Amino acid sequence: MSTQENAERLELLQGTLDLLILRTLIFGSQHGQGIARAIQDTSGKELLVEHGALYPALQRLEERGWISAKWGVSSNNRKARFYLLTAAGRKQLVKETDKWKRLTGAIARILGAEGAES
Amino acid sequence: MFERKRKLDDFTSEIEAHIQLEIERLRDQGLSEEEARASARRSFGNVMQAEERFHESSHWLWWDHFCHDIRYTLRMLRKSPGFTVVAVLTLALGIGATTMIFSAVYAVLLKPLPFKNPDRLVFVRKKNPPRGWIRNPISPTEILAWRRESGVFEDLAAFTRSSCVLTGSGEAEEDPCEITSSNLFPLLGATPLRGRTFSADEDKPEGPPVAILSYGLWQRRFGAAENVIGRAIELNGTSYTVVGVMPANFSHLYASPYTTVPEIWVAGIALSQLHAWNDYFGVGRLKPAISLQQAESQMDTVSGRLEQENADLKGWRAELMTLRMAVSGDTRPALVVLMGAVVFVLLIACANIANLLLARGASRANEFAIRSALGARQERLVCQLLTEGLVISLAGGVFGVLLASWGGKGLVVLAPPFLLKSAPGLASGTQDLRVLAFALVTVLMTTFLFALAPALQSARPHLTETLKETGRSSAQSPRSRRFRSALVVSEIALAMVLLVGAGLMVRTLAQLGSVNLGLNPSNVLTLRVPLSGDRYKHPESQVEFWEHVLAAVKALPGVEAASVSRGLPVNDWSGQFFTTSDQPNPPPGQVPDANYVIAGPDYFRTLQIPLRTGRSFNERDTQGAKRVVIVNEALARLYWPGQDPLGKQLRVGSPGSTAPWLSVVGVAGNVLGQGPDAGFLPEIYIPYQQFPWLLGGPQHLLVRTSANVRPETLVRGVVQEVHRVDKDQPAADIATLEQVAQEPMTQQRMVMALLLSFAALALFLSALGIYSVLSYSIAQRTREIGVRVALGAEPGAVLRLVVGGGARLALLGIAVGMAAAFALTRLMTDLLFGVRPTDPVTFCVVAIVLAITSLLACYIPARRAVRVDPLVALRYE
Numbered sequence: 001m002s003t004q005e006n007a008e009r010l011e012l013l014q015g016t017l018d019l020l021i022l023r024t025l026i027f028g029s030q031h032g033q034g035i036a037r038a039i040q041d042t043s044g045k046e047l048l049v050e051h052g053a054l055y056p057a058l059q060r061l062e063e064r065g066w067i068s069a070k071w072g073v074s075s076n077n078r079k080a081r082f083y084l085l086t087a088a089g090r091k092q093l094v095k096e097t098d099k100w101k102r103l104t105g106a107i108a109r110i111l112g113a114e115g116a117e118s
Numbered sequence: 119m120f121e122r123k124r125k126l127d128d129f130t131s132e133i134e135a136h137i138q139l140e141i142e143r144l145r146d147q148g149l150s151e152e153e154a155r156a157s158a159r160r161s162f163g164n165v166m167q168a169e170e171r172f173h174e175s176s177h178w179l180w181w182d183h184f185c186h187d188i189r190y191t192l193r194m195l196r197k198s199p200g201f202t203v204v205a206v207l208t209l210a211l212g213i214g215a216t217t218m219i220f221s222a223v224y225a226v227l228l229k230p231l232p233f234k235n236p237d238r239l240v241f242v243r244k245k246n247p248p249r250g251w252i253r254n255p256i257s258p259t260e261i262l263a264w265r266r267e268s269g270v271f272e273d274l275a276a277f278t279r280s281s282c283v284l285t286g287s288g289e290a291e292e293d294p295c296e297i298t299s300s301n302l303f304p305l306l307g308a309t310p311l312r313g314r315t316f317s318a319d320e321d322k323p324e325g326p327p328v329a330i331l332s333y334g335l336w337q338r339r340f341g342a343a344e345n346v347i348g349r350a351i352e353l354n355g356t357s358y359t360v361v362g363v364m365p366a367n368f369s370h371l372y373a374s375p376y377t378t379v380p381e382i383w384v385a386g387i388a389l390s391q392l393h394a395w396n397d398y399f400g401v402g403r404l405k406p407a408i409s410l411q412q413a414e415s416q417m418d419t420v421s422g423r424l425e426q427e428n429a430d431l432k433g434w435r436a437e438l439m440t441l442r443m444a445v446s447g448d449t450r451p452a453l454v455v456l457m458g459a460v461v462f463v464l465l466i467a468c469a470n471i472a473n474l475l476l477a478r479g480a481s482r483a484n485e486f487a488i489r490s491a492l493g494a495r496q497e498r499l500v501c502q503l504l505t506e507g508l509v510i511s512l513a514g515g516v517f518g519v520l521l522a523s524w525g526g527k528g529l530v531v532l533a534p535p536f537l538l539k540s541a542p543g544l545a546s547g548t549q550d551l552r553v554l555a556f557a558l559v560t561v562l563m564t565t566f567l568f569a570l571a572p573a574l575q576s577a578r579p580h581l582t583e584t585l586k587e588t589g590r591s592s593a594q595s596p597r598s599r600r601f602r603s604a605l606v607v608s609e610i611a612l613a614m615v616l617l618v619g620a621g622l623m624v625r626t627l628a629q630l631g632s633v634n635l636g637l638n639p640s641n642v643l644t645l646r647v648p649l650s651g652d653r654y655k656h657p658e659s660q661v662e663f664w665e666h667v668l669a670a671v672k673a674l675p676g677v678e679a680a681s682v683s684r685g686l687p688v689n690d691w692s693g694q695f696f697t698t699s700d701q702p703n704p705p706p707g708q709v710p711d712a713n714y715v716i717a718g719p720d721y722f723r724t725l726q727i728p729l730r731t732g733r734s735f736n737e738r739d740t741q742g743a744k745r746v747v748i749v750n751e752a753l754a755r756l757y758w759p760g761q762d763p764l765g766k767q768l769r770v771g772s773p774g775s776t777a778p779w780l781s782v783v784g785v786a787g788n789v790l791g792q793g794p795d796a797g798f799l800p801e802i803y804i805p806y807q808q809f810p811w812l813l814g815g816p817q818h819l820l821v822r823t824s825a826n827v828r829p830e831t832l833v834r835g836v837v838q839e840v841h842r843v844d845k846d847q848p849a850a851d852i853a854t855l856e857q858v859a860q861e862p863m864t865q866q867r868m869v870m871a872l873l874l875s876f877a878a879l880a881l882f883l884s885a886l887g888i889y890s891v892l893s894y895s896i897a898q899r900t901r902e903i904g905v906r907v908a909l910g911a912e913p914g915a916v917l918r919l920v921v922g923g924g925a926r927l928a929l930l931g932i933a934v935g936m937a938a939a940f941a942l943t944r945l946m947t948d949l950l951f952g953v954r955p956t957d958p959v960t961f962c963v964v965a966i967v968l969a970i971t972s973l974l975a976c977y978i979p980a981r982r983a984v985r986v987d988p989l990v991a992l993r994y995e
Binding site: 052078 | 131
């Protein structure tokens with residue numbers, strides 16, 4: 001995992017981190033490192049997530065009541081703070097996913113049209 | 119106080135756990151411990167930054183800043199104790215005065231009356247506009263008709279004030295009592311503590327005589343006995359059954375505060391359609407959505423029909439007032455004026471502190487420049503300065519509330535008795551939560567008033583200049599100087615308005631004191647003996663009682679004269695109709711009326727009322743003798759203008775009465791019995807020996823002492839003589855006539871005392887303001903003055919320069935204040951007597967006082983300027 005490797009990865013778009021965190025948590029509770037790892041792994045290592053940037057986002061989501069947190073023990077017997085999707089968070093995820101799909105669809109249509117013209 | 123939402127420790131350990139997990143994962147993938155650690159740290163990014171972001175995202179950041187600011191402020195204030203003491207004390211006085219007056223305003227004008235839905239309750243009286251009579255009691259005829267026909271009342275109750283002499287089981291005592299209709303208690307939403315209230319049956323004249331006791335009487339006289347219900351008590355010689363006891367908090371505020379608070383309520387009001395006596399007051403509960411005006415107009419329709427049927431009711435119309443207005447009515451203007459006055463005091467205090475803060479801000483310019491250069495944002499600096507203001511005003515507020523509760527006790531001493539009756543909460547006013555909330559709001563508002571402008575000014579430092587000059591002579595900008603001058607001018611203007619108000623009240627009291635009442639109230643003792651019991655059923659026995667008492671009292675050493683009367687010569691009124699033989703049948707609505715005084719021999723000598731012509735009453739004016747009467751000048755002039763009143767005839771009662779004709783044997787001088795505002799009203803004096811039964815007979819004993827004997831010293835002797843004649847008769851309302859005459863002035867006296875102290879405070883604060891501005895500007899101009907002196911300026915010239923600057927501000931303030939006072943004092947018109955709101959004497963005197971005080975305040979710093987040593991001043995730079 002060198003810096004060059006990082007440079008080739010995609011930077012996250014503003015606001016998408018929240019969506020990714022919520023999505024990751026749909027499979028059950030997870031700690032911060034697990035979330036970071038899951039986002040990187042499931043994106044086919046395309047996305048660049050600075051682990052430190054995850055925490056303000058988690059903090060924000062917790063404040064809005066979309067996720068809740070409590071201390072627990074990880075699979076390898078380490079104390080870690082586990083995050084859990086709340087009912088409100090589930091609703092938000094549906095809303096955000098829908099929004100995201102419409103946005104990417106629209107952008108894809110525009111880019112597709114441009115591509116056809118040129 | 120507040121718990122942080124999530125501890126930073128908790129966050130740090132979460133991050134540590136994260137990194138540890140990542141290390142373990144990487145190690146599992148085969149990396150060495152070293153490599154894994156480095157890589158985990160790298161992919162996490164900046165730990166410190168994450169922590170900082172966490173810190174800022176936690177919402178209590180402002181709280182951290184706030185705590186920091188408070189600590190900083192306390193340090194700053196400890197370092198300059200002089201400033202702290204002056205600022206806190208100034209604010210304490212301002213907030214204290216405001217809170218004290220507000221507690222009175224709240225207790226009298228705002229606090230909900232202690233009844234069910236008090237907003238819908240109205241006090242019902244009547245007025246006769248053609249004859250100029252207002253606030254009159256109402257008659258059963260009207261009560262019944264209004265209740266039944268006007269359609270505006272859910273219910274209308276009636277009551278009348280009476281006096282009950284309670285005998286049996288202990289010493290006889292006279293208690294104020296009320297005869298009430300049975301619906302009064304449910305209408306007010308009042309439930310008894312023990313037993314029940316009256317039933318509708320008991321309103322009837324033939325109903326069983328029943329009574330309800332007040333909590334106080336039950337405790338005092340009956341030892342809170344549970345078996346008092348059903349017990350028989352004797353009231354005015356008749357046996358009554360006690361059916362209930364009202365709770366201690368049952369309020370008398372359904373009646374005018376001028377009446378005494380009843381100890382006993384008696385049933386059997388027996389309202390009859392045939393009775394047009396104006397003996398009752400009404401309390402009504404309006405139907406929802408009926409306004410006061412609607413109610414009055416619908417009641418007037420009913421009155422219009424009644425006056426067709428009954429000539430006695432001609433011209434009378436309903437006069438409604440919300441209960442709140444009726445109870446607090448006459449106090450309102452005084453409280454409004456006082457509230458305005460304390461707001462002025464508070465504004466002056468704020469201006470003063472703003473001034474002090476501005477001066478401090480200039481000397482702290484360096485500090486702010488450095489903080490700002492180190493990256494402090496302007497909002498942070500403003501917040502810091504506002505916090506300083508808040509700490510000062512909170513401290514001022516705490517002391518202020520203490521002052522207010524202390525001053526509230528003084529207020530109770532000053533307050534007229536009726537004010538205390540209409541606002542029982544007055545004494546404990548500052549303990550009310552709403553009053554404390556008001557004080558807190560005042561604190562917050564004053565903080566913004568005095569701290570915002572200086573904060574904005576200081577938080578915008580001119581970095582380079584301030585730092586270059588090392589802050590020493592960071593001369594105030596012209597704008598800041600103008601602002602400070604404006605503050606001083608407005609302080610003086612506000613003080614001017616307050617001083618004019620106080621001056622007008624002083625003049626009013628002087629005028630009231632110098633009014634010639636038409637009698638000599640000094641050295642007269644008065645007391646009341648309401649005769650009751652079987653012994654005095656016959657009027658002759660009452661005459662006998664009084665003859666014995668008068669003979670005994672006159673024999674006491676120090677007594678110059680004594681007499682007896684029904685009604686006191688001041689603040690007592692018993693208006694009744696009469697007719698003269700010249701016009702025995704006046705048209706309805708124009709029947710003459712006068713104040714009836716039932717008087718004993720020596721009445722005029724005792725009170726020193728001059729006789730204009732004819733003779734006084736004497737011992738020979740008895741039952742068998744010719745019936746005589748004495749009238750006052752006002753009556754003689756009104757009904758026999760230009761004629762000799764002696765020998766004229768008049769008759770008691772309405773036209774057609776069968777009372778005997780009375781011959782006028784004397785004309786007495788006018789007495790200002792109803793206060794200076796009312797003027798001279800017609801009065802009729804009737805010898806009590808000829809008409810001992812009229813109006814319930816005489817009750818008041820009047821005793822004039824020799825000039826060197828204080829009337830108070832004779833109280834015991836006189837009461838002893840009364841009890842020697844009959845030990846069962848209570849002696850009530852013992853007072854000197856001077857006290858009685860002064861009572862209507864107590865309100866003006868209170869307003870004067872308070873306004874004077876507020877004005878003195880304002881004068882002092884504004885002098886302090888002008889003093890501090892000049893001191894500051896002299897400190898700033900030390901060098902300039904030094905140069906002037908070095909160049910040969912005379913001390914006189916320096917003095918003129920400095921004093922002239924201050925005097926300009928003072929004169930401007932006085933001019934502005936005069937204009938403001940001219941516009942505002944008319945709000946005081948209701949409180950003034952014998953002086954116009956724009957009284958030129960008051961305005962001039964006040965302006966001179968203010969000018970002299972301001973010049974003195976300028977002179978002290980100016981002296982310092984004169985003593986400036988040019989050498990020192992110049993070396994200073």
